Amino acid sequence: MAKTLFDKLWDAHVVTNLGGNNALLYIDRVFIHERTGSVALKSLEESGRQVRFPDHVFGTMDHIVDTHEGRGDTTLMPSGEDFIKAMREGCAWAGIKLFDINDKDQGIVHVISPEQGIVLPGLSLVCPDSHTCSQGAFGALAWGIGSTEAEHALATSTLRVAKPKQMRIAILGTLPAGITAKDVILHIIGELGAAGATGHAIEFCGPVVDAMDMEARMTLCNMGVELSAFTAVIAPDAKAISFLKGKPYAPKGDAWAEAQTYWQTLKSDNRAAFDRDIAIDVSRLKETVTWGTSPEHAIEISDTVPLTTNTQGCASSESIRKALDYIGLESGTPLAGVPITGAFIGSCTNGRLSDLRRAAAVLKGRHIAKGVKAICVPGSMAVKAAAEDEGLDRIFKDAGFEWRLPGCSMCFYAGGESFDDQERVISTTNRNFENRQGPKTRTHLASPATVAASAIKGKIASFRDIGADTPKDAIPAARTVEVVN
Amino acid sequence: MEKFTSITAIAAPLMRVNIDTDIIIPSREMKRVSKKGLSIGLFAGWRYEDIDARKQNPDFVLNQPKYLGTQILIAGENFGCGSSREHAVWALAEYGIRTIIAPSFSAIFESNCIQNGLLPVTLQADQVAVLADLAIGGAAGIFTVDLVAQTISDPTGQIHAFKVSDNKRQTLMDGLDPIARTLMVEDQIKAFEQKRFTTHPWARL
Numbered sequence: 001m002a003k004t005l006f007d008k009l010w011d012a013h014v015v016t017n018l019g020g021n022n023a024l025l026y027i028d029r030v031f032i033h034e035r036t037g038s039v040a041l042k043s044l045e046e047s048g049r050q051v052r053f054p055d056h057v058f059g060t061m062d063h064i065v066d067t068h069e070g071r072g073d074t075t076l077m078p079s080g081e082d083f084i085k086a087m088r089e090g091c092a093w094a095g096i097k098l099f100d101i102n103d104k105d106q107g108i109v110h111v112i113s114p115e116q117g118i119v120l121p122g123l124s125l126v127c128p129d130s131h132t133c134s135q136g137a138f139g140a141l142a143w144g145i146g147s148t149e150a151e152h153a154l155a156t157s158t159l160r161v162a163k164p165k166q167m168r169i170a171i172l173g174t175l176p177a178g179i180t181a182k183d184v185i186l187h188i189i190g191e192l193g194a195a196g197a198t199g200h201a202i203e204f205c206g207p208v209v210d211a212m213d214m215e216a217r218m219t220l221c222n223m224g225v226e227l228s229a230f231t232a233v234i235a236p237d238a239k240a241i242s243f244l245k246g247k248p249y250a251p252k253g254d255a256w257a258e259a260q261t262y263w264q265t266l267k268s269d270n271r272a273a274f275d276r277d278i279a280i281d282v283s284r285l286k287e288t289v290t291w292g293t294s295p296e297h298a299i300e301i302s303d304t305v306p307l308t309t310n311t312q313g314c315a316s317s318e319s320i321r322k323a324l325d326y327i328g329l330e331s332g333t334p335l336a337g338v339p340i341t342g343a344f345i346g347s348c349t350n351g352r353l354s355d356l357r358r359a360a361a362v363l364k365g366r367h368i369a370k371g372v373k374a375i376c377v378p379g380s381m382a383v384k385a386a387a388e389d390e391g392l393d394r395i396f397k398d399a400g401f402e403w404r405l406p407g408c409s410m411c412f413y414a415g416g417e418s419f420d421d422q423e424r425v426i427s428t429t430n431r432n433f434e435n436r437q438g439p440k441t442r443t444h445l446a447s448p449a450t451v452a453a454s455a456i457k458g459k460i461a462s463f464r465d466i467g468a469d470t471p472k473d474a475i476p477a478a479r480t481v482e483v484v485n
Numbered sequence: 486m487e488k489f490t491s492i493t494a495i496a497a498p499l500m501r502v503n504i505d506t507d508i509i510i511p512s513r514e515m516k517r518v519s520k521k522g523l524s525i526g527l528f529a530g531w532r533y534e535d536i537d538a539r540k541q542n543p544d545f546v547l548n549q550p551k552y553l554g555t556q557i558l559i560a561g562e563n564f565g566c567g568s569s570r571e572h573a574v575w576a577l578a579e580y581g582i583r584t585i586i587a588p589s590f591s592a593i594f595e596s597n598c599i600q601n602g603l604l605p606v607t608l609q610a611d612q613v614a615v616l617a618d619l620a621i622g623g624a625a626g627i628f629t630v631d632l633v634a635q636t637i638s639d640p641t642g643q644i645h646a647f648k649v650s651d652n653k654r655q656t657l658m659d660g661l662d663p664i665a666r667t668l669m670v671e672d673q674i675k676a677f678e679q680k681r682f683t684t685h686p687w688a689r690l
Contacts, residue, residue, distance in 0.1 A: 022650070036569065036570060038518050039518050042519075043520070082517065129569055130569040145593060146570075146593060152663055152664050155668070156667045160667065164592070194503050198590075225593075256687065294503045296503070319501060322501065413512060415513030431567060433505045433567060435508075435530045
């Protein structure tokens with residue numbers, strides 16, 4: 001019988017069927033972070049259990065760590081240090097490799113997992129973090145879970161899972177210059193709604209996905225959870241394989257060759273059936289930005305904020321009114337030109353090297369508007385080092401951006417550093433929820449290029465508005481670096 | 486884990502779509518490496534006029550006297566979307582919520598509910614709206630949510646059937662520890678693992 005990619009990944013991990021559509025699935029890798037992993041480890045230890053396969057478990061400090069130079073365990077989040085210490089002690093107790101705060105490989109879990117070759121095509125990987133779906137970009141069965149399920153995965157190397165339905169989203173056409181995966185995924189969420197993929201695993205495919213580099217594919221899959229999907233996957237191709245080659249935890253020698261042979265089988269069969277099939281042409285897509293308090297409130301930058309009489313996506317007029325009340329905008333206001341005083345570039349969605357390059361291409365030789373607080377937080381130490389090698393840090397700093405150390409940072413407000421009360425922020429992150437980035441903070445989600453252009457103008461703006469070249473064409477030439485074997 | 490068979494309680498309507506886990510428990514309210522002490526932060530952004538002073542917002546549904554002691558929430562589509570933080574479920578459970586009725590839930594939130602003895606009930610949006618209207622009108626209505634029979638009886642006595650998968654239903658009714666259940670098949674896990682490492686040696690570190 002013809003199988004989808006997701007079927008193949010699923011079937012390869014079934015330890016035993018549990019009746020109905022439920023199975024006990026084997027978990028190849030578990031990744032944990034200090035915010036939700038610390039409590040899972042503590043609970044496991046208290047129950048007298050062990051981590052069953054510590055060599056297959058990894059930890060990082062990303063969620064509440066300080067991102068200022070010279071940081072230690074102290075964090076701006078009240079009692080945040082307790083989480084950091086508990087995580088470190090828990091990892092030591094269990095014998096888990098931890099990418100600690102000032103480790104040269106530290107960073108946001110979904111950024112460092114591929115950098116390290118921890119995620120691989122065909123593996124199952126779970127993490128008590130909803131954006132684990134990002135890693136599905138490599139053709140892994142990767143999804144977000146809660147802390148109790150993390151405890152289960154740590155103790156048993158398995159999880160009890162109900163198989164979701166399947167949805168194929170084909171992204172057709174050719175992406176216009178300067179338009180990125182972030183614009184695409186915001187557009188898709190705007191079209192399908194924040195519950196658009198409830199109960200489904202998504203497979204992204206089509207010429208636009210094929211043309212994307214791995215970092216763009218991760219951005220795409222990252223926000224699968226904002227469609228309420230179980231997870232998202234993309235069939236691994238030569239790009240995925242070459243990205244992982246030589247990474248510290250990727251297989252070597254014969255094992256690499258064997259793996260590659262297997263990975264080439266990881267694609268949906270021609271006649272495989274999906275429960276839902278969606279095709280979206282993005283050839284005419286523009287920069288996409290959110291106006292409200294759900295990622296489904298996404299419109300093109302040249303559009304106006306919807307009328308409460310409109311029903312966009314799944315939103316009712318009442319929910320539009322509530323979102324407008326919170327965000328402080330009137331129906332019918334053009335989105336471009338709305339003043340902002342905060343700009344944030346980073347996160348597991350857009351904190352990778354190509355994201356920073358795109359923003360830097362817009363910022364180069366320019367300065368942010370007066371009164372704007374702008375922050376760039378690279379997704380990992382490796383991203384930061386690579387960006388600094390190219391001189392991107394100088395471009396950001398010269399433009400008036402703060403240049404920070406890796407972490408989740410102001411993607412969410414953990415009680416420490418935040419944007420101000422009712423401050424309007426344009427952000428490359430994934431959630432514009434109420435109070436997410438600070439008390440009553442108003443968040444507009446956008447791509448790195450759009451955030452950079454908006455910071456320069458002091459209002460929501462496109463890179464086109466400041467006469468910047470299309471960011472795609474303006475990527476700085478990578479400095480030649482010596483390859484050390 | 487507390488078993489779930491049937492509850493009879495007041496229901497509170499929270500009829501907004503996409504109620505995310507940041508709303509259910511803001512990150513700043515997760516102050517200890519613990520599953521406890523979280524109910525004070527439940528819905529903090531909506532529940533308090535002044536969060537630091539814990540000054541209650543009288544308009545918020547759970548602050549209204551008639552909904553005191555509520556154990557059932559009736560909510561809009563996509564409840565529990567967003568962050569995977571299980572703290573959202575721990576906060577709801579500690580507050581006393583045992584059941585949430587909505588047209589849909591996020592996958593991680595739904596699974597977190599099952600792990601903690603909370604019953605997520607999925608009903609058609611129009612049925613949820615009927616129940617919400619009954620919860621809003623007049624005196625607070627008493628509802629019975631019966632997992633054994635898979636029915637909700639509303640304050641007018643009308644019965645609404647729902648369906649929960651056998652697996653989830655059994656987990657909730659037995660209140661068993663899933664880890665203990667899984668460890669009983671450790672032999673099968675070992676056998677699977679050995680086979681996997683033979684056929685896919687690259688999968689082993």
